[in-house]
Amino acid sequence: MSYLIKPFDKFISMVFLKESAILFLCITTAFNSFSGQISDTIYINSGTLQTFNGSSLPYKCFNSSNVFDKRNAILSYSISDTVSLTIFNNDISPHRISSIELGVTSGLISPGMNETVSIHSAALGTFIYHDSENYPNNKILGLAGMIVFRNNSSASFYWNLKELDTLWINEISSNNQLSAEYNPKFFLINGNHNPDITGDSSARIVGNVGDTIHIHIANTGNAIHSIHFHGYHLKVEQSSAHPGHEGRIKDTFPINPMEVLTLELVPHQPGEYPVHDHNLIAVTGANIYPNGMFLTMLIEP
């Protein structure tokens, strides 16, 4: 948890997940730096992703530490923050970080080098950052995550949606060429599939009836997803693809590639309910059901 979510949300996650007192001290420190000029660091790491059928794929991520993690860092800040973000490139290839909606693009970051960009948002919401070098191939290899600017302390959860076409990833890794149509076999939220997603405290919605809960969704994959909530209707607070859809109350939310959604949930009833992609192919993987983009949320009375 602590290495995945960047400063602002550590406090919130703490309250919800009752993690250790040691972590609390770290989070308090971050909480004190809510506003103003803050510094942050992420690292471009390469490693191996294990798929559900046991195969290994070359993979790259923006991580919060020097250690490779299949989950890209979630950068969550206060709306009043101006962030000085330093990116270290631990990979053997050059990379670049961009956030189109935030108007940020770094210079080319050579292997072993670093670059610092300034990030600020005038608007609340969820944004994508990604590697714009060798686009979209480096993104397909994993290099895309989300930045969230918030102004409240409500509970928030974060879903970075992505699919894996093992052929594409292997071809890009070996010769940077693609020979076939996109045909993903694995479907991930924050680098995990069901049932592991439910164990990801940044992803699994936990709360109480009457809470105001925000879900920040970024589709950094290549496919359309259609996320269906059992038990509840939610409000669209932000839709990068369709700003005119903001305010709609729905139970199923399509999200196009490289687009984001911010949803607001105020649960009216307790229970454990699934949330999943209603393209039901995406709740499978390696002949397992439910696999892929499927998790449950837990709402207490």
Added chain:
Amino acid sequence: MTRRIVLYFFLMSSFVSVGQQMVNHQLIARNLGEKEMHDGIVLRTFGFAQSFSEQPSIPGPTLYANEGDSVVLDLFNVSQGAPHTIHLHGLDVNQENDGVPHLSFEVHHMEHGYYYFVAPHPGTYFYHCHVVSTIHVQAGMYGVFIVKPADGSNITWDGGYPYSQDKLYTMSEIDPLWHEDSVMEHDHDTTQTIHEVSIPEYHPSYFLVNGQSEQQLLEPDIALQTAKEEVSFLRMANIGYLANRVTFPEELNAKIISTDGRPIVNPEISDTLWISPGERYGVLIEPIVDLIDSIEISYVNMNTLTSEDIQYVPVLVSGTNGLNEVLIKRPFELYPNPSADQFYIKSFGQAYDCIKIYDAMGRLVHIENHDNTEKKSININLAEGIYKVEILLSQCVLDTLKWIKR
């Protein structure tokens, strides 16, 4: 199960005084259904019926209730093999009634399962089996649940839009390989929450509207038949695994007013509507002219974002003499279809002056003027895919045909 039966009788005896009305529905789950496709191929299906004398249909029977009604849905599973459930998609029922096996309950062979809920906001909802839903929904275990206003009137919701008729269009697809016994007769260990099953790659070859496709869509119960300035309420729902791009004739004045059972605060006037799997939309239609045309439904692959097929729902706006006569009079024919780089347009004497060809994403890719031959040859080099061919006279569309480039 004993507890559920007790609960059922408790609900039967007590809810009438709580809700507006007691509504009982029964669905009989079967897994030896047969469905004849438009090309005569017969596929095995799973599905729901409302009596033992009926074959399960795809989609299943449309169920109704009024807002505030207390609904008891009795699922009677007469099929052997894996159990079944009913997930009440969008109806926001409580966990016990949600139909997800390991979080509520599942209904085994020759058992009844009772689902209770109070009908929520008027709108269009789904019900479907949630046992290995990827397989069971594809097999046919889905239908639509419509909630009307408390008084059952033809108004979209209390304080909403009145309408003369509503039409339901449920989109889905079928991959015949998924309807073979090797997929449908999957193992199912009810003690487990995660199941190993055979799930083939999905390559649908039938693209359905209300379970029908191609020439089956010419049946009068599918066509949208209305009159000039008459308001129709279209309920558009996608339970397939592809996205739908729906294009309405401009003259219908389509207004998108609701989604997933809730009003859209700022209705959207648009002739194009995207519907992703699991979504439902309410669209008001109020044509301003007499019209013979079609609603075009494109089936878009969620991974490649390309169209895999287009189906056409006929639209007839007053001034016509009935669907059959219109179809008999259809003035143009496109053949061979599918074809490679050449096809013909046969006009049967109908004058026209222009042919426009659009790709599946609606982009104009070819335009050609007519040279007065009754059998016109079109030679064109385009990528494989689905194309819409418009035939025009003085800039008015006379007919819309589908061409499949192979």
